[in-house]
Amino acid sequence: MTAEPSPAFQPVITAAILVIGDEILSGRTKDKNIGYIAEYLTNIGIELREVRVVPDLTDEIVSALNALRSRYTYVFTTGGIGPTHDDITADAVAAAFGVPIDYDQRAIDMLLERFPKDQLNEARMRMTRIPAGADLIANSVSKAPGFKIGNVHVMAGVPAIMQAMLDVVGPTLKTGAKILSETVQAGLREGDIGTPLAEIAKAHPDCSIGSYPFWSETGPDTNIVVRSRDPEKLALATAAVKAMVEAERSRLRH
Amino acid sequence: MTAEPSPAFQPVITAAILVIGDEILSGRTKDKNIGYIAEYLTNIGIELREVRVVPDLTDEIVSALNALRSRYTYVFTTGGIGPTHDDITADAVAAAFGVPIDYDQRAIDMLLERFPKDQLNEARMRMTRIPAGADLIANSVSKAPGFKIGNVHVMAGVPAIMQAMLDVVGPTLKTGAKILSETVQAGLREGDIGTPLAEIAKAHPDCSIGSYPFWSETGPDTNIVVRSRDPEKLALATAAVKAMVEAERSRLRH
Known part of the structure; x- marks a missing residue:
């Protein structure tokens, strides 16, 4: 019979959140994701150590993401993975990891569950561009997936969709002793x-x-x-x- | 008669927010200050470019504050200026600026408007420790002041008090062309x-x-x-x- 390890000997698992979006910085949209993710992580024994909010600018996203992903066990991003020109998160994440990005057949198949093929226009196809080597995160609300690359989980900004993605991601995470x-x-x-x-x-x-x-x-x-x-x-x-x-x-x- | 300068020629004034507090990172307290300050700044023609949330740890506060204050016109901090041992913002700000910190008679006089002298115990006196060279920011709600040093405005975390301080600070700020x-x-x-x-x-x-x-x-x-x-x-x-x-x-x- 093996004794449960003492909490003191369990590893500390850390995390950061990167919120991406001009609309949060302008005050037009009030963020609801930071508090939700913070509480979720605390409840499963992951210690949130830092949050950053940056605008929809590639250099800002790349530099914040590289600072955070080298420092914490996990990074969770929210925002910027929709179908419009200001959704640049996937490209910025690919740039941060130095990997190519392209249309991903797995993501296209997910969108086809919701949209007939003739509605997969250029804008919607934008949501199927995924950095090479990433795993997809299913989106039960509106199908367009998030993705995981390295220790970074890229999620939607719309709270209902982010929460559905976090429910998919949660069980895959290493967790430490709960505080x-x-x-x-x-x-x-x-x-x-x-x-x-x-x-x-x-x-x-x-x-x-x-x-x-x-x-x-x-x-x-x-x-x-x-x-x-x-x-x-x-x-x-x-x-x-x-x-x-x-x-x-x-x-x-x- | 002088023509109004074209918006294109007005300077762009930028800002960052630094939220200080374990309670935000644990999810126990849901931040209400980021959205409020963001909207306030947008309305007066200041562009909020970045937000960071850090724990109540001196090194984390110093390093985030130095990164932000060198990069933006203004920095606004919230949290960590109360009377208890976990309120370390004033000391961390002094450390970031490399200046001494001590009890400040102007701050003591403000607290004396609310508390009789025998209630100014060690804990409450903690709220009168102000970095050398700082200007005080009046607190119409509960008297204990915030302060301004360089381009950094240090404000309370309790939303009602932060908002009262921001109303004092707002009219002193340079503003650019409103977006x-x-x-x-x-x-x-x-x-x-x-x-x-x-x-x-x-x-x-x-x-x-x-x-x-x-x-x-x-x-x-x-x-x-x-x-x-x-x-x-x-x-x-x-x-x-x-x-x-x-x-x-x-x-x-x-």
Whole structure:
């Protein structure tokens, strides 16, 4: 019988998101993909370390993609794989990897499931251009696929399609120990607990402790979030936070 | 009488946003600041060119900030200027600029407008640490200020506070010719218009033409957004898009 490896010995799997699109930078479209992918990755034990948003310009995409793919286990891109002239992601990814790009019969077959052959015009055929050596990512919503090349997953920008693609990609990813978290609602202002909280953070170096102020029904309040890969260390730090909050509440009542 | 300078001769003012915070990368908090700042800048004639999201780690903040501030007219940061141990933005910004950081009497005076002196504990005093040479950005919501150093504006992460700070910062910024835009709702699928739209984009190089698919009440639809600093060129390209859409609609009806 083999024991489950301790969370401390499981590898840390990291990721970055590259959002591609002028419409996000102009503010015309409000991004919904970053938060969705971030939560998805956290839930399967992948640590999102960086996000970048760049315009529809080849040089910008190539340079951001090369910086991110050399640094993290996985990169997820969103946007720029549609049928119009401003959809340049596939070409930019091919350029970043230094591989050719061409019409891909597998992608054409996928589009033929939705469009009769006489509707596969030049614009729609643009969506079948795939960098050499890439695997396709199925699109159950509108058929035009994303693709995976190296450690980079290229997905659509439309949230419903991106989410369908992420459901395809998710089960293929290596995952690390899931980061566990506990939230303590303090019922106090952040400034009331900041000093003792810093001491707890110092005493529990294997936990990351975040403090997030918000307005509750009764006034200013703070959520303290304790995170760790190790359930025992998480429990110890959380107990310390709860005891501190109780003590501060009682102190401030007097 | 001096003629208004042509938009083509007004300088292009660029910007980047640096979002600082583990809570955004974990997906626990969904960012609302990127879209808000993007729209704000577009409306006053500043072109947002890049966004990065980094964790609460000094090295990551310093390296992203130095990359962005050397490249764009302005950088706007959000997050990490509160009273707790995980609020390290001010120190990281000081490190990026290579200047010392210390308690700032102007910031202390601002906090004293809200807190009696005996409540200015170590945690709250943390919010008065300001890099040497920085100007403060007033915070009408909760008093603890942001600051401006060089071309970098350091703002809070809580949206209501960030927005109040941006209202203070906005009127101090250099602005360029505002990018004007026209939206044409095609009533057609993106793939139906992609080919002729690419020709229009090529014929109107001073306009940027984006195509954004969505689902309307009657099925798949596309918004075509034409953008330019020059109102005449914008009008010409928009007219070409409208004529093309009419022609394609009529063609597809037959």
